[in-house]
Amino acid sequence: MPDKKKNELSVAIIGAGLGGVAAAVNLKRAGISSFTIFEQSAGPGGTWWDNTYPGAECDIPIAFYAYSFKPHDWARTHASQAEIQSYIQSAIDDYDIGPNLRFNTRVTDAVWDDQRHLYTLTTAAGERMTFNVVISALGLLNVPRYPDWPGLERFRGPKFHTARWEHQHDLAGKDVIVVGIGSTAAQVVPAVAKIAGKVTMFAREPAYVMPKNERDLTADERKRLGTRWGRLRERARLFWNIERGMSVRNPDSKRQKDTRAAFMRYRDQVFQGRPDLIEKLTPDYPFACKRPVGSTDFFPALTRENVEVVPRAVVSVTPDGVVDHAGVEHRGDVLVMATGFQPWNFLANLNLVGRGGRRIHGVWGDEPDAFLGIQVAGFPNFFMLYGPNTNYFCVTFMLERQAEFIARALKRMIRTDSTAIEVRRSVMDVYNRWVDRALSRKTLEGNCNNYYHTATGKNVVTWPWRGTVYLLATRIGGLASFTRRVGEDKTRTRFEPGRATAKGSAPHPATAKPEAAPAPGKKAEALDA
Structure with missing residues (x-):
């Protein structure tokens, strides 16, 4: 039986693609069952729900592209869009995630209340709900890049x-x-x-x-x-x-x-x-x-x-x-x-507000960064899947490592009876300088047009090393986070369960005026952690 305290931790997952489902499965494995997955589309799959063009299929062998925790009898070495979307649905069924899903629901805002250590989520329909933790599974290729051709x-x-x-x-x-x-x-x-x-x-x-x-x-x-x-051996060979x-x-x-x-x-x-x-x-x-x-x-x-x-x-x-x-x-x-997406435009459709009323896009400016692509200093209890500089050869491999990292972080919160967890700013800054130096020596910085760079020329998309490095980094990366409790780290307050509220019935928790985004090419002042 799951521990009662684990059930009191409420989690919002935004997106029901490969990442959102991987996060949900790992939460259930950790004994955390109080979560809701919000999906703006009418069904699961994320990019595999949206991209139904003729010929759509993965270009990575499906034995490695598929989840490690979800076996399937594939007929071919590579799977079509319809097969992958159906596979994601079968993972939802196998792990009984269906009751946690809310389709046709777009989350527009997530605002942190540092007094109660809760996020207030607002949907496009105006509904407001509170959660202890927010996980963004919006994906890397979810905002189409439309050209601005005259005429x-x-x-x-x-x-x-x-x-x-x-x-x-x-x-x-x-x-x-x-x-x-x-x-x-x-x-x-x-x-x-x-x-x-x-x-x-x-x-x-x-x-x-x-x-x-x-x-x-x-x-x-x-x-x-x-x-x-047989599956393990084939996945190991492909990896x-x-x-x-x-x-x-x-x-x-x-x-x-x-x-x-x-x-x-x-x-x-x-x-x-x-x-x-x-x-x-x-x-x-x-x-x-x-x-x-x-x-x-x-x-x-x-x-x-x-x-x-x-x-x-x-x-x-x-x-x-x-x-x-x-x-x-x-x-x-x-x-x-076929003009691609805006992978550098992380959290493009989400107004995320953290400590001090600061908006994520104001803090980032034109150069998004995060610790392991998962956590951002100044935004407690917020996690990303496939965030900045985590684009590797196989997305599913990275998503599973990130989902495992998040599940461990939430178990740590429960174990220490904490109400907030956040990466240290100093560690995040050192980590990102390390990434930038490594990328500067790669062919990714050659004389080509790619989707890795922002307007300032900074590569905010690519993971510079092998997947084994990321696996090890996510195993030990949890040590970079510190935990807090409601009441200036002194009051041993247990989780106040997040709950849905009637439309317009609760005041918005962010009272501080959000900072404006910095001028293009400039970085916002770092938050103290």
Whole structure:
């Protein structure tokens, strides 16, 4: 039976994607069952709920991309969007998380009350609730990046972002314009080219593309992966391959040279007899400067007669098409924006207010940072999943480590009868200087356009080391936090359970005027911890 005190700790989880579900499972494993998951969509899955474009699937072997705690009989080496979304739902069912879920509920504000050590959450509908702890599982790729092309509103045909695919449009026989050459475009173009009259793809900057070699699993492989030992061994094998490959980020490494050579061989094989495509699609920056694309059918699709590659950026839109950087207009019936997301824009849709009435975006300015991407000094009892500088090869690996870290932190609060836990500012600052120095020596800082940097040029997205380093850091990182109790650290007050209140029935706990965001490129003054 769970300890009574554990049930008194109320937790709000914002987001029901891979991260939110991992957090919920780890809380239940820790004996903490009083939590609510708020999800703005009508169902679970996060990015796997939103991204339903043709060809959507993971580009990492599913044996490693899946949860370590949730076995599944996968039919192929890589899973489709629908399969992954269904898998997340099955994890919710297996761990009986359904009763804790609230769909179609968007949390807009989370405000800390340092007198009671509680957060007041406000939803878009105006409902207010209090919780002891808030966990943000909003994800890294949840805010689409829409271009600001002049004339976009005048385009006469259907126009939409890949993360908001409009399935009501029949693309058969249509001239489709796809803008982008990232992982999403690499899945959309081959799928659409099979039915469209013509596909015009705009590739402002070529990407490194390597085949992911997806295939059906054999009966023997599925049987082996159906055992605990078989799954562990396969996950360990895939993890080791990923860890070895991380040395490619060293611009002078042998793996960097070998990987670029492998790309050239693959490019020459697929584009044999097409020197025009070789010229358009060969990067002039180091491998891994931007996220490599894993796709077996993308490059072959570009050789189709009904596909044209334009190696220039779009600068404006006309009623009947788009105009590229050279001033050439390209006509089309449908405009698909595979223009990615805003991963540097952490907590973009959440107004988080911490100690002293300070807003997280005012404290961060243009350079978000956090300890292990999980905790921010000055924001007690608040945790993030996949926060600043935690983008690693496999998101699920990082999410599980973060969910485990959070569960340990909450168990520590319960064990010490504390009402608040917070990372020390001094430790957080040293940690982030360590990260910045490491990133400065990686290919990620090369001469390419990637989604890792803010307007100031700071890389706030990428984890610079191997996954084993992060695993160890999250194991010992809890020592960087200090705990407090209500009443200036003296009163041994137990948790006041968070509870929902009627709309407008309770005063807002933040009475201090929030600080304004600093000017672009400047860092707000650090909070004392």
